[in-house]
Amino acid sequence: MENEIARFVDALPGSVFTAPPDGRFDLVRSVLDDLPVLSALMDASGRLEFANRQLLAYFGKSLEELKDWGKAGIIHPDDLPGVCEAWDRALQSGTALDIEYRNRCADGIYRWFQTRGSPIRDAEGRIVLWHIVPLDIDDRKRAEAELAGEKQLLEMIASGRPLPDVLDALCKFFETAATGCLCGVYPIDWSGPTFQNAAAPSLPASYIAPMEGLPVRLDVAPCGVAAQTRTQVIVEDIESDSRWRDSSYRAHVLGHALRSVWSTPISSLDGRVLGTFCIYRRTPATPSSHQQELIAQVTHIASIALDRERKEAELKRSEAFLAQAQRLTLTGSLWWKTSTGEITWSEESYRLLEYPVTVTPTVELILRRCHPEDLPLVQEKVASAVRDGVNTDFEHRLVMPNGAVKHIHIVMQNVGFDSGAPEFMGAVTDITEWKLAQEKLRQSETYLAEAQKLSLTGSIGWRVADDQHFWSDETYRIFGYHPSTLISFPLILQRVHPEDLEVVQRALAEAQDGRDFDYEYRLLMPDGSVKHLHLVAHGMRDRDGRLEYIGAVQDVTQQRRSEEALGELRSELAHVSRVTSLGTLTASIAHEVSQPLSGIITNASTCLRMLASDPPNVDGARETARRTIRDGHRASEVITRLRALFARKTPTMEPVELNEATREVMALSRSELQRSRTTIRMELAEDLPLVMGDRVQLQQVIMNLLRNASEAMSEVDDRPREIVIRTARDKDDRVIVSVQDAGSGFEPHSAEKMFDAFYTTKQHGMGIGLSVSRSIIESHRGRLWAVPNDGPGVTFSFSIPRSLEEEGVEAHEHGDSARSLVAPDVPALGSV
C-alpha cells in the first residue's frame, strides 16, 4: 500500500509543482500531510523545507530539528558520509537520487530506508525544490540478509566445512539476525544419550563446559525436555520459573547473568532428534514471531548439518568397512569409463598393483604390470571390452617391481547406459595364495597318484543309490580300464574271476545296508592273468543321506604269491622238523635202551658160555643170569620213563592273542582254501583278553577245524562255500573261537561220537584230528563242542579261560631228564 502511494506521488506530473504560486504550496503540503507515506521537501541548497506528519512522527523529531538533517543524528554514522556525498552530487547535477541507508527511528532503533529525491523545477527549469520520499525497507533488507546468511550456511554445509564451524556460524547468524540473543547448539549422542560437542561461540567456556556430556533427561535442563518431548520449551525467566526452582541448572544459568532460555529440538527429516538449539537472553522474554521464524529456519539448517554429519560418519564407516573388506579379501575395485578414459581405483587396487595412490590410474599402468607372457591376452581382453562392451572375467599374472609374480582375477561388468561407450565396474582380486594352494593340491594329488601307483593301491568311491563310481587312476590301472571309461557294475563284474563272482555279488548285495567291506577276490584279466585284490570300504551317508562307500583296493597278487610260496616252504619246514625231531627221538630212545640191552646180551652170552663149560660154572651162570634180569628191568624202566616223558606233554605256556593266532592260521590256509573255492569271512571281536596257552597247539586246533569245515563243504555246489570265523568273549571272560561251515552237517546223535578217536563221516578221516583237538583244548582247561547251524552246516567252537595261571598250571621247563627228549610236537594233528 505504501509503495503504491509512493509511486503515485512520484508519478505526479512535475508541471503541477512547476513554479507553483505560494498559495498552492500550502495545498501541496496538506496533500503530502495526508499521504500515508513519509514525505519531505528540501530546497535547492539541501535544507529541509517541509516534512509531513508521518515523517516527523516516525523519527520523533520536529521540522526544526530536521532542517539541517546531516546534524540531526538520525542517519547511521556509518552511512552519513555516503549520504552527504550522494546529495552533494545530486544537488550539483540536478539528477534524481535513490539511496539506501539506515535511519534511527523514534524508538531509537536504526532501520533501513530507501530514500528517493526528485528535483522540482520552475518555469525556467531551475530547481526550486526537492521532493524526498524515504521508504522503510528494513524488513526486506533483513529478509535479504537472512537469506544471504542462510545461503552462506548451506554453502558451508555443502562444501563439507567441519561441523563445529558450521554450528558456530549458525549461532552467529542467529545472534546477528536477532539482537540480544545468545545461542548454543547441543548435538545429542543417543548412545548415551548425552549432549556432546556443543557449539556456543558467544557463551563463555565456564557455561558450556559443564553442559558437555550431560544426560539427555527430562530433569536436566530445558534442552533435555525439548529433546525428550520433541517440543519447544520456553523459559521466560528462569529465576521465577517453578519448573527449575530446585534444579542446579537454574543457578548455572543465573550465574552467567542469563534469564530466559528457549530450547527447540533439532529434528531430522526422518523424525530423529539430532540435538537442541538453545537461545538465552539476559532479560526475561518470550520469542517474537520473527524470532520463532528464525528459530525454525536455524533448526532446519542445523538438522541438515547434523544429518549430513551423521550420514557422512556412516558413509565413512561403511567406506572403512569396504576398504577393510577389500584389504582382507585382497580385492580392489575399479571403475573405468572407456569414452573418456577416466579410471578410478580403490585404495586396495593401488596396493594390489603397487602404485602410490597419488598416480592417476590408466590402462597403460595396468599393462605395465602385466606378465609378458600374459600381455597379449590382457590386451585382447581390454580391446574387446572397449570395442564390444561385453562383461569379462579372466585371470592373469603380474610382475611386481621387486620381481615377485602375482596372480590376479579380474571381473568387469559394463554398467554404462550407452552401448557405444562402455563403462565398467570391476573387481580385481589377488589370487596368488589360492593359486599356490591349488598348485600344492595338484602336487599332493600327483604325489598321491604316485603313491597309489607304487603301492598298487587305488581309491574308490561308490554312491550306491545311482551306482556312481569314482575311481583313482590306479584303480583304473588295476582293473585294466582306460581312465575315461564310465564305470558301472556290469563292467566291474566283467573282470571278476568266475570263481569269485558269487562272493563279489553277495558282498554287493550286503552293501545295500551300509556295512563295511573287507573282501579279497580275484580278477581274471583279458590276457588270462589272475590278480588278487584286497578291497576295504567304509560306508557312510552324505549330506543328503545317500549311502556312499569310500575305500581302497589293493593289488595283492605279489603278496599272495609269496604267501603261497611261504606256505609251501612252511609245510616243508614243518615236515623237516617233524622228521628231524623224530630222528632225535629215535636216537635218544636207542641210546637209553641199548645200554641195558647191551648188558643183557653180554650177560646172556657169558651165562651160556659158563653153562657150556666143562664143568659148568653154575655159580657164574647164576650170577650172570641175575644180572641179565636186572638189566632187563633196567631196560623196562627206560621204556617206562620214556612213556612218562611222552605222557607229560609239557606245553609251552605263554600269553596268546587268539585274534592274531587266528589271522596267522588264515594266512597259512588261504591258498589251500582258495583251491577248494572256499571263502572266508572273519568276524573278530575287538579287545579280546589274552589267554595262557601253547600258541602252536591252539593254532593247530584252529587249522584242524578250518580243514574240517572246508572238507565238509567239498561236495557243496548249490550254495556258497563260506566259512565264518568268529572270536568272542563270553560272560565268564572266556575267549571263544568258532568256525562255521555250510557243509553237509551231522546227525544230532553223532555229535558226541564225532570226537571219538576214529570216528569220521569223511573219506579223508578227520576223526583223529577232532579227538586230538579236544584233548589239546581240555589240557588248556577249555571246551570244544559242535552245534548244527540254523541253515546248512555246523559250527565248531572252543572256549579257553582267560587266565590259566590263577588255576595253578605251571609253565614247565624241561629238566635234565629231557636232555635227550624233545618236547612233544602233537604229531597226530600234524598228520591229519
Next chain:
Amino acid sequence: MTTSRSLVSVVDDDESVRESLPDLLREFGFAARAFASAEEFLASDCVAHTNCLILDIAMPGMGGPALQRELSRRQWAIPIVFITANRDDSIRPRLLEAGAVDCLFKPFSETALLEALSVALRSN
C-alpha cells in the same frame, strides 16, 4: 695166540658194561680189567700191559676219541675197539681212520666182539 693170556682192558662209564663184559672176555680166555673212565685207565699200571682196549665213545670227562689221541701222543700203540650206544654211522669211518680196529654199536653180539678182538690181537 700168545702163551700168556692177553690183557683186554674195558673203559666204559656204564656199570652194567663194566660188570658183564670182563666176565665174557674171561670166558673167551682173556685177562680182563675194567675202568670207569679214561683218566682211571691212564693212571693205572695196565696201560703198558694192555693188548687190546675196548673203549666207550661218549663218557663224562675224557671221551673215547680223546683217550685214543692221548695214547697215540704217548706212543702207546694199543689196538682199540670202540663201543657206543649212539648209532651214528658218520663217526665210524673217522675213528677207523684214526687207527681204531673197529667200532661196535651196542648192543653187539658175541661173534662181532670176538671178530674185532681177533683182528686187534693179530695186529699186535
